[in-house]
Amino acid sequence: MTRMLLGEALGAASARNAALVSTYKYGAQSLLSRPITSLAQSMADQRKDLGKALALLAAIPGVRDTYAELDLDPERLEAPPPWAAVSICDFLALVQDAETVDYEILACLAGAILPLSAEAAEQLASLSEQSRKRASWAQDHLDLQRICTD
Numbered sequence: 001m002t003r004m005l006l007g008e009a010l011g012a013a014s015a016r017n018a019a020l021v022s023t024y025k026y027g028a029q030s031l032l033s034r035p036i037t038s039l040a041q042s043m044a045d046q047r048k049d050l051g052k053a054l055a056l057l058a059a060i061p062g063v064r065d066t067y068a069e070l071d072l073d074p075e076r077l078e079a080p081p082p083w084a085a086v087s088i089c090d091f092l093a094l095v096q097d098a099e100t101v102d103y104e105i106l107a108c109l110a111g112a113i114l115p116l117s118a119e120a121a122e123q124l125a126s127l128s129e130q131s132r133k134r135a136s137w138a139q140d141h142l143d144l145q146r147i148c149t150d
Contacts, residue, residue, distance in 0.1 A: 002074050006112060007064030012077035013105055014054040019079030020098055021047045027083060027091045036088050039141060043095065043134055050127055057113070057120050068112035076101055092142040099135035103128050 021044050028040035058064065080098055083091060106128035114121040 002070045002072055003067055004070060004074070005064065006066045006068050006109070006116075007058055009068070009070060009077065009109060009112070010054055010058040010063065012074075013102075013109065014051055014058070016077060016079045016102075016105075017047055017051045017054060019082075020102075021051065023080070023083045023098075024095070027095075031088055031091060033088055036091070036141060039137060040091070040095070043099075043137075046130065046134065050130070053123065053127060057123065060113075060117055060120055062116050063113065063120075066116060070108050070112055072105060072108045076105060089142060089145050092138050092145065096135050096138035096142060099131045099138060102131040103135060106131055 024040045024044035024047065028037045028044060031037050031040065080094065083094055106124050110121045110124035110128060113124060
């Protein structure tokens, strides 16, 4: 358990999100596979919307000054290092891992914000589910890539 301000946690999640938007855009520009490029660009666009939602949630009265016990290692809130891999499989593995971590982060934040706003908690739970779906898409593409290379 980690005790931290909800505003600080949302800010860290937002910074992580911005770094991942850049990573996904870079992947979309760097990869020569049209389906993976489309996936990466779509995910980057979805993450832009996530960033907007996180900013609105951080603006809810009381959020910035409320401490919460988060069942989350603070290192999970850090942005992954910039993507420097050359293979599609490496990129997809990075995306799958990042989205799985975001699923955990957003679900944890949903539980922490619930005492302040049930609506905000529902929105964070929905955003968490979107991350889970993106992780699943990345895993599906990764599985297909591995099948083709075996």
